[in-house]
Amino acid sequence: MRLVHWLVMSVLVAVAWASFGYLSLDLGRLFDREALAQMAKYAISFFPPDLSADYLVRIWQGTLETIAISAIGTVMAAVLGVVLALPAAGRFGAVPRVAARLVLNFLRSIPELVWAALMVMAAGLGPFAGTLGLAWHTAGVIGRLFAETLENASPEPAQALRLSGSRPSIAFLYGTMPNVVPQLIAYSLYRWEINIRMAAILGVVGAGGLGQMLYFSLSLFQQPQAMTVILAMLALVVIVDGASAWLRQRLAG
C-alpha cells in the first residue's frame, strides 16, 4: 500500500509541475519586484472606498436588486422544479420519467453563470437575465431533489383515498403533498440563501445587481467605487449567514 501511495504522490507532483509549465507560468516572474510593485499600486488604489451618500444610495438599490433577483429566481425555480419533478418521479410513466430526468440533469449541470450569460444573449443585459439564469439552474437542482422526495414518499395515504373513490390528482394533493411540502419549502429557502450569493456575482456578465456594478466600476477604473461594492457584497453575505443561522435556531428550538 505504501508503494502505491508514493507512486500516486509522485504522479501528482509531476502533474502539478507540468501544469505550471504548460501555462508558461513563471512564478518567479509573477512575483518579481516589478510585478509586486504594480500589484501593490493597484491594491492601494482601492482605498479609501467611496462612501458618499449618493453612491451608497446606488449601492442600496443594487443590493435590493440582487436580493430581488435571488428571490424571484428561486420562486420561479421552485415552480418549474415542481412541474418537472412530477414526471421525473414516475407519476406519468416510464418515458416521461426518463425525459424529465434528462431535462433536470441538463438544467443543473450548466452553472448559473453560464446560464446567466446565455440569458443575457436572449433577454438582454440587466437583472431579468440574472433571474432567468438562476431560475434555470436552480430548477434543475430543486426538481431533482423534489423528484427523489416524491419517490420516497409513502403511497398509502393517497392509495387509501383512491380506494374511497377519489380522483388520482386529488388523492395526490390530500395524501402525498402534505408529507412532501415541508421539505420542499425548507430546501427552497436553503437554495435561496445560496442564490443570494450567486445573484451578487452573476452581474459580472451583465446580469444586474451588485455584480454588474462591480464590473462597470472596474472597467471604468473606478477602484474606490469597486471597493464599496465588494464591501457591500461581503456585508450581504455576513448578514444572510447570520439571519439564516438565527432563523434555524428559532425554528429548531
Next chain:
Amino acid sequence: MKLDLERVSLEYPNGVRAINQVSCGIDRSERVAIIGPSGAGKTTLLRLLATALRPTAGTLTVLGADPWRASRGELRRLRGRIGMVHQAPPIPPRQRVVTAVLAGRLGQWPAWRSLASLVYPLDMPGAERMLARMEIADKLFERCDQLSGGQLQRVGVARVLYQQPDLILTDEPVSAVDPALSDRIIGELNREAIERGVTLVASLHAVDLALHWFPRVIGVKGGEIAFDLPPVRISDAMLRELYASEMAQVPTQDYQPFETMVPGVRRKPVYF
C-alpha cells in the same frame, strides 16, 4: 346478493395462497364480523371486498357489480360507495383532523370543492358531528401526529362515517382503543349500519366484541372459511380450534379470559 364471492382465490407471485377458493354471499344491510388468527387472511379478504386487490381466480361481485370488469369511471364511482377503515389509518402526519375527516367525501365532491376544502375546510360542522360520535370532537383542529394511536383510529372511523358509504369495511378498527371505548365504537358502527340500512363487514381481533354485536360471524383460518354462523351456534370448541395455532387463549378486547356466561348456555348477540 350485494356482495358475492364465488370460489375466489388470491395467490401472490411467490406462490403463497392468501385466499383459497372462498365462496360467500352477503346481503344488503347485513352486519358480519370476521374473526381468526393473524395471518389467516382477514385483511386480504377485506381488501378484496374493497377492490384494493384483484382475485387471481373466481368471481367477485361488490354492490352488485364486478369491479374488475368495470370502466375506470364506473370503478371510481363504485369505490366512492365503499368505505374502508384501515387498521393503521393512512393519514399524512401533518394533516389536520378536520381535513382528514372531510377527505371521506373526496370521491363524491367535484374537483373544485376538493381543492377549495384544502384551503379552507368547507364542512366543519359535519366533520365535528362525526368526531363527536367517536368522542373526540375536541380534536377538530389538531394535527394528526399529535394524536395517540387510539385517537387516530377513531379519526379513521369518523372519516368513513362522514363518507356515508353503502358498504362499510373495517379492518381491526379498535385494536389500539381501550376496551370500554372500543365497545362504544363498534356499537356506533353497528348503529350506523342499521339506521342507514347499509352493509357492514368488520374484521375484529377481539372475539367477544364480534360475538356481542354481530348477528353473523365468519371464522377465517389459513385463507379459508372455517365457519359462517350466528353467534348462538358457535361453540367454544370451534373458537379454540380457530385460534389453536396462535395462542393458548381466545383473544378478547380487554385481555380477560374468554368465558361463557354459564357453562352449557350459548351466547346471545345484541340485536336492536
Next chain:
Amino acid sequence: MAHADSALQPRDPAALPRLALTVLVLALLWPGFSLTEFDPAVLIDGRSRETMGKFVSTFFPLETSPGFLQLVARSTLETLAIATAGTVLAMLLAAPFALVITRSLSISRIGPGPGYWLGRILRLPARFAMMFFRSIPEIVWALLFVRAVGLGPAAGVLAIGVTYGGMLGKVYSEILESNDARPAAALLETGSGRTAAFFYGLWPVALPELVSYTVYRWECAVRASVIMGFVGAGGLGLQMELSMRMLNGGEISTILLVFLLLVMLADAVSAILRKVTA
C-alpha cells in the same frame, strides 16, 4: 343521535395566520418583479421571437471543424492546468497558515516556550486573512487579478490560489484539530518545534482526510476555472465567452458539451483518487 347544531359554525383557527403569511409573502415578492425588470414578453415578443428562433437554431448542429476542435482541446488542457496549478498554489498558501492557526500545535497553550509570542500575535490575523480570502467570491478575485496581471491563465491561477487557499487553510486546521492531539502534544511538551510535532505527530493520522478534501477542492477548481474564464482568466470559459460574443451557437454547444464531459471526468478522477488514498 340528535345533535343540536352549533349556533355558530366553528371557525378554522389556522385560516387567519395562513392568510396573513400569504399576504406577507406576496407583498415581499411584488416589488421584486419590478426590480428584476420581470418581462417574460421580452422572450416571446414577435420581433425578438424571430431573432431568437434564428439564434436558437444556430445551436445545432454542433461546430466540429478540426480547427475549432483543436482550439477547444487546447482550452480544456489550459483549464485543467489552471485548476491544478491553482490548487497547488492554494496548498502552498494554506499549509503554513494552517500550522499557525491549529491549536493542537499551539505551543502557547502549553505555556511559555519558543515562539510563544509569535504564535499568539499571528493567530488572529492569520484567521482573519483566511476568512477575507475565501469570503470574496473567486470570480471577483479573478476580475481583480485580470486587471492587475492582464488577461490569461495567470489571473485564474492566482484567483484560485487565493480563494481556495483561504478555504483549504480553514479546513486543514479543522482536520488537524479534530484528530487526536496527544502525540503532537507529547512532542511539544518535550520541547520539539511546531514543524517536527506536526510531521511526526499529526501528519500520519490526518493525511487521508487532508488529501480527500484537497482532491475535492481540485474538482471544484475545475468548474471554477471554466467560470472564471468568462471574465478573461483563460481556459474554456474564455473560449465560450468569445463564441458568445460572436453569437456562434454551434461553437457554444460544442464547448458546453465539452464542459459537461470535463466535469464528469474530473468527478471520476476525484473519486478514484480519494478511494486510492483513503
